Amino acid sequence: MPLLEENSLPSDQPLTVPVVVIGNGPSGICLSYLLSGYRPYLDAAAAHPNPVLFSKLQEAKHLSIIDQDLEYLSEGLEGRSSNPVAVLFDTLLHPDADFGLEFPSPLQWRLEPQTHVPHLVLGKACPGGAWHAMEGSMLTISLGIWMELPGVNYRDLTGKRRSVANDRATPEEISSYYKNYVKLMGLQKNFVDNAYVTSVLKLHRDHGEALESEAGRDDSRDHAQALEDTSSSPLVFPQGIWEVRGYQRAQDDSPVPFCLFAENVVLATGASDSPVRLAVEGEDLPFVFHSIADLGAAISKRSLGQGSDPVLIVGAGLSAADATLCAYNNSVSILHVFRKRVDDSSLIFQQLPKTLYPEYHKVYHMMCSQTHSAPAGPFPDYTSFPEHCVVSFQPDMKCILQSASDFKVFKISMALVLIGTHPNLFFLKDQGQYLGLDPSKSISCKQNPIDIHPFTFECTKEANLFAMGPLVGDNFVRFLKGGALGIASCLTKRLQKKGSLIADGGGGVRGREGLV
Numbered sequence: 001m002p003l004l005e006e007n008s009l010p011s012d013q014p015l016t017v018p019v020v021v022i023g024n025g026p027s028g029i030c031l032s033y034l035l036s037g038y039r040p041y042l043d044a045a046a047a048h049p050n051p052v053l054f055s056k057l058q059e060a061k062h063l064s065i066i067d068q069d070l071e072y073l074s075e076g077l078e079g080r081s082s083n084p085v086a087v088l089f090d091t092l093l094h095p096d097a098d099f100g101l102e103f104p105s106p107l108q109w110r111l112e113p114q115t116h117v118p119h120l121v122l123g124k125a126c127p128g129g130a131w132h133a134m135e136g137s138m139l140t141i142s143l144g145i146w147m148e149l150p151g152v153n154y155r156d157l158t159g160k161r162r163s164v165a166n167d168r169a170t171p172e173e174i175s176s177y178y179k180n181y182v183k184l185m186g187l188q189k190n191f192v193d194n195a196y197v198t199s200v201l202k203l204h205r206d207h208g209e210a211l212e213s214e215a216g217r218d219d220s221r222d223h224a225q226a227l228e229d230t231s232s233s234p235l236v237f238p239q240g241i242w243e244v245r246g247y248q249r250a251q252d253d254s255p256v257p258f259c260l261f262a263e264n265v266v267l268a269t270g271a272s273d274s275p276v277r278l279a280v281e282g283e284d285l286p287f288v289f290h291s292i293a294d295l296g297a298a299i300s301k302r303s304l305g306q307g308s309d310p311v312l313i314v315g316a317g318l319s320a321a322d323a324t325l326c327a328y329n330n331s332v333s334i335l336h337v338f339r340k341r342v343d344d345s346s347l348i349f350q351q352l353p354k355t356l357y358p359e360y361h362k363v364y365h366m367m368c369s370q371t372h373s374a375p376a377g378p379f380p381d382y383t384s385f386p387e388h389c390v391v392s393f394q395p396d397m398k399c400i401l402q403s404a405s406d407f408k409v410f411k412i413s414m415a416l417v418l419i420g421t422h423p424n425l426f427f428l429k430d431q432g433q434y435l436g437l438d439p440s441k442s443i444s445c446k447q448n449p450i451d452i453h454p455f456t457f458e459c460t461k462e463a464n465l466f467a468m469g470p471l472v473g474d475n476f477v478r479f480l481k482g483g484a485l486g487i488a489s490c491l492t493k494r495l496q497k498k499g500s501l502i503a504d505g506g507g508g509v510r511g512r513e514g515l516v
Helices: 026-035 051-059 070-074 082-091 129-133 154-156 170-184 218-232 292-300 318-329 358-369 431-433 477-498
Strands: 016-022 038-042 107-111 119-120 195-205 211-213 241-249 256-265 310-315 334-338 382-386 387-395 398-402 408-413 412-416 465-467
Touching: 016 026, 016 241, 016 408, 016 477, 026 038, 026 107, 026 119, 051 070, 070 082, 070 477, 082 477, 129 431, 292 318, 292 412, 292 477, 310 318, 318 334, 318 358, 334 358, 387 412, 465 477
Parallel strands: 016 119, 016 256, 256 465, 310 334, 310 412, 334 382
Antiparallel strands: 038 107, 195 211, 195 241, 241 256, 387 398, 398 408
C-alpha cells in the first residue's frame, strides 16, 4: 500500500489525482473496481426475467452498462432502494432476488485498461471498512450472496455454504472477503490504508488571482498561495479543485501528514462513525457505553455474568437485539428499554421473515411476552420496558426510567445505548450539513441523507463532490453498489468528453502531475 508523505512531495509538483475516495468499505471497493477499467456488458447468451429491461439492454448490447443511459435503463424498475440506479444495478446483479430466487446475472465483466480512471481510496484500516470492527459471532442481515461485489462469487471465495434457508454470513467472513477481493482484482495500488482525512476544502481561482478556499480553514489561502509562489508552472484549476489533508499511520504508529489535490472527491464513509446519544444526565458516566463490543469485552473479562446486576439495553433495532442475545446467552440479566409499542409496525422485526431470521424473532418474542407489566413468561432474567425512556444515569450505578404514568429506578451493572449511528463528516465545512436534503439539520442516513443527483450521485449543492452508500440512504451492500455504477458512469463520460482519460500501462495512478 502506498505511503503518502507530504514532505516527500516536490513543491512544484503537488500530488494531483482525478478522483479521491474517502472510505474503503464495500462502497469504496466497488467504485475502485469500476474505475479500474472493469466493465459490465450484456452476456450474449444470457436472459433476464424482466422483459422490458432485457429489451433495453439488447438495444445497446455493444456498449458497457457504464456507457449507457442509466436513467433510461432505470425507468419503471422497483426495489427496496429509493435510488433508481441502485435498483437497476441490483436487478442486474441479482434478478428477482426479492422473490427469493437466484437467477444468474446477465452481465459479463471485461477488463478494459484504456477506461481506467486514476484514483486513490483512503481508509482508516485495511479494505473492508467497518466490517473489521463488527462482532464476529453475529450473522449478517443480508444473505451472503447479497454482500458480494462484482466479479468474485462470495461462495467461491469463502468456500462455505449454509442451508439455502439461512445462507447468511458472519462479519469475519465478509471482512475477509472484501480484503481478499481487493487483492484478487489487483486493486491494491489504489488503496491507502491507515489514512485519516482531517480536512477537505474546495479551492478555486478567482479571475486569475490566487487560489482561495471557499470555506473551512483560515490558513488555506496562504497555503495555496505558497504552493503557487514556489511552483515553476502555476497551477490552473478552471473549475476548482479539492484539497485533501490528513495523516497516515506509519508502521511505528507515528502520524505522517499528507496533502493532495483531487479534481473529484467521493464520500464513502458509511454511517457507523458516531453513535447517537440520548443526551440525558449521566450519559458520560463510565458504566454507560454505546457499542456492543463493550458488552462482549465485559463478559470476556468476567466483570459481567450470572449474578451481576442487570445490564440496561436501550433501543429497538438490530444492534440492541444483538446485545440482548449476547447477554441472554451468557446468563446476564437484562432490562430492555425502548420508546415504541411492541406492536408498532415500524419495528424492524416486523419486516424480517421468521424462517431466515429466527434469532431476531426470538428477541421480538421476548420483547412482547416478558414485559414489566407481564413479568411471568418463558424468559427468566429478561424484562422489556416498551414505551419507556431513560431520564438519567446516576453515579451510584442507578438509572431512572420514565413511562407515560410513572418513574422507575433500577440498579444496573452497565448500560448500552444502541439507538443508531450518525456519519462523521467533521472534515467538511459544518460537518457537511449544507449537503443534506434539509440543510438546517445534521446529516442522517435515515432522516436527512445527502442530497444527490439520482443518476450521477453528485451532490446537488457541490459540484465534483459525490456521495454513496449509507450517506445517501443505501444501508445495504446490495444497493450501495448502485452508487459505484452511477459515479463511475458520470466520471467516465466526463473524462471521455474532456479527452483526458489516461490508461497507465505501468499499473500506477497517473495524475496531471506525474505518477503516484
